[in-house]
Amino acid sequence: MNSNGDGMTQARETGTLGKLMVLLDLVTHADAPLRFTDILALAGQPRGTLHRQLSHLVEEGLLELDGDGRYAPGLRLLDFAARSWARNEFRMIAEPHLADLQQATGETVHLGVLRGSSIIYLDKVEGRQPVRMYSQIGNASPCYCTGVGKAALSLLPPDSLADLLAGLSFTRFTASTHASAETLLAEIREIADQGYAFDREEHEAGIRCVAAPVWSEDRTFVGGISITGPAYRLSMELLREWAVPVQLAAGRIMEGMRIRLGPRR
Amino acid sequence: MNSNGDGMTQARETGTLGKLMVLLDLVTHADAPLRFTDILALAGQPRGTLHRQLSHLVEEGLLELDGDGRYAPGLRLLDFAARSWARNEFRMIAEPHLADLQQATGETVHLGVLRGSSIIYLDKVEGRQPVRMYSQIGNASPCYCTGVGKAALSLLPPDSLADLLAGLSFTRFTASTHASAETLLAEIREIADQGYAFDREEHEAGIRCVAAPVWSEDRTFVGGISITGPAYRLSMELLREWAVPVQLAAGRIMEGMRIRLGPRR
DNA sequence: AAATTAAGTTCCACATAATGGAACAAAATA
DNA sequence: TATTTTGTTCCATTATGTGGAACTTAATTT
Structure with a gap:
């Protein structure tokens, strides 16, 4: 099923979730908190789309948005991880x-x-x-x-x-x-x-x-x-x-x- | 859509992501790894829907599915958390x-x-x-x-x-x-x-x-x-x-x- | 072993939620 | 103040998620 002849492209087919995870990866891998425009450049999404995606991630606690409009990894991730590790x-x-x-x-x-x-x-x-x-x-x-x-x-x-x-x-x-x-x-x-x-x-x-x-x-x-x-x-x-x-x-x-x-x- | 009796309930409106996070919560809060049917009962989603949602979570590494068909929190969560914490x-x-x-x-x-x-x-x-x-x-x-x-x-x-x-x-x-x-x-x-x-x-x-x-x-x-x-x-x-x-x-x-x-x- | 039940997976017409261009608002800079 | 940059909202269009049902596989019972 996986036409893996040449390249490695097993492009993630997880739809909406996949796109959001790419964003989460972007932000968590950055050396410093990113501003909206930084992410815009990196993600190559339309402004409106990106804005909503980030809002959803923030609302779910996966990202955090500080007073200066900088996005950082959210602390809810810690809670998830603590359980993942403990069990x-x-x-x-x-x-x-x-x-x-x-x-x-x-x-x-x-x-x-x-x-x-x-x-x-x-x-x-x-x-x-x-x-x-x-x-x-x-x-x-x-x-x-x-x-x-x-x-x-x-x-x-x-x-x-x-x-x-x-x-x-x-x-x-x-x-x-x-x-x-x-x-x-x-x-x-x-x-x-x-x-x-x-x-x-x-x-x-x-x-x-x-x-x-x-x-x-x-x-x-x-x-x-x-x-x-x-x-x-x-x-x-x-x-x-x-x-x-x-x-x-x-x-x-x-x-x-x-x-x-x-x-x- | 949202029959919001009183008005205060700012029920999460993060669409697809919100639903997936509920599932992630369910699995990570469980005392032991859950089987598909267990989650089915807890989540109250149709079988087909739930199956796809879980597949997506597994594909993204947020959940893991072992050989016995039991779902556990995924280790990718650890990686995210390590960054969240470090920064x-x-x-x-x-x-x-x-x-x-x-x-x-x-x-x-x-x-x-x-x-x-x-x-x-x-x-x-x-x-x-x-x-x-x-x-x-x-x-x-x-x-x-x-x-x-x-x-x-x-x-x-x-x-x-x-x-x-x-x-x-x-x-x-x-x-x-x-x-x-x-x-x-x-x-x-x-x-x-x-x-x-x-x-x-x-x-x-x-x-x-x-x-x-x-x-x-x-x-x-x-x-x-x-x-x-x-x-x-x-x-x-x-x-x-x-x-x-x-x-x-x-x-x-x-x-x-x-x-x-x-x-x- | 065959029959029966339960558990898990795939499919597809339909509805919902995501999309992205554009208009709008708010800061930052000139 | 004018101008640019940055961030936010809106809405018709379209992609994506939905869920009932059919199907496959595994477990249990006769």
Whole structure:
């Protein structure tokens, strides 16, 4: 049904909602609150149309309009997200195992899941310091330059993987960020073999990690967990040692899911 | 179209979006993932209509449909929320002052803002323990039984307050929860006079707090900050002492907003 | 296993809600 | 004050959502 011969254009067919979500994306991705005219330029909608669309979003609390006529993301989004997070089964099951892994290594542990071509971080367990909470949780990061991302990709069947890779555009965050689908694919094959992935300062200079893939049987969750830290403290040798505990923790999480969700899927 | 008996009911007129948001509310407020039929019963929509609406929400990542046909809140909500939170000016300005207050008292400090008749918690600074992040942040709590909520209400002009009170339905969480608009209004007047509010175990048994109101000049933010803790540790005398530092911190936050946002609104 | 019921999905004539051009109002700038 | 920019409202047109019914699939019962 999806004439996917050439391009990637699986144009969202969600009608009114789709158009509004594009606007919401625009506003939430902006670095600073946008004025009406800014959005007008970006969205390419007629003035009247845009005005009504924004009004609806504001009325629903998805956007907020301040006294200077600037649009910012609405706080109702926080309420939705709090529930989404609190009830997430994957996260709930993983929680104790993340804590164990943090205890064992003393470094920061992440849980992430693949959505589209992004990794969305579901949880983070840090060492001592009071956590700056949304600093990572909820953030969407590229799959091609994060440990969790590459671990997740190694779980995909070849055709899904190919589709996903074809749609990627590679931003070079550091000198070691993958710049093409070819080199990435090669590494993913390797990861699939060995069962764990590294991030060698590919997303952020000076930050390394080891990650292991985690998935649910129904493939609702395809993601991974990782141990992350500064390169000066986490040598590649150390990371290679930690591959084992990370894989063990991943295994325990999957076992937890199997029990929790039952065998019937 | 809208048989609006009295006239006050400004029933959401956001058309398609409004209907979809009702569904999103339904699913995110449910205790467990809902099946199609469950939602059908709750939403009172025709089957065909509901099916398409849910499909659109799923396609946009606002809902997720697992292998068993159960709908859960979508993870895209997390991404939106992370941005909403990260860029929130009120929160950014308040952050250091919350930390100071936490240091000074050793107890948990909250920042909340009034949206509709709910308080949405924007930040939380706890003592030692690693923070369970979404545990409070983003959560919407009733305004009539929280310190921050009552502090916020004390900022409203009489007519807005009256409107809001008229729309409230009082759930008794504990023995000391306000059960009527009359007693609540009396306390709010008192709070407006003295400039701080208490929560005397009104939302959760064994939990008390002192709160002070905070607002921005353009009234985009009407909320408050609070120090919260267990009743056995926080006597009412102690809370009365802390009213001063809480008010001072609130004052510093407002000063910060004035500087940051400029005088031109 | 076949029959029966329930659950979920697709279809299409119809009604509603979104569209967008233009006119209007309000600020900002000259 | 005149002029431009920015934001808001209006309404005939049209695209989109609606909902009843037919259909398919899965679960339950006989």
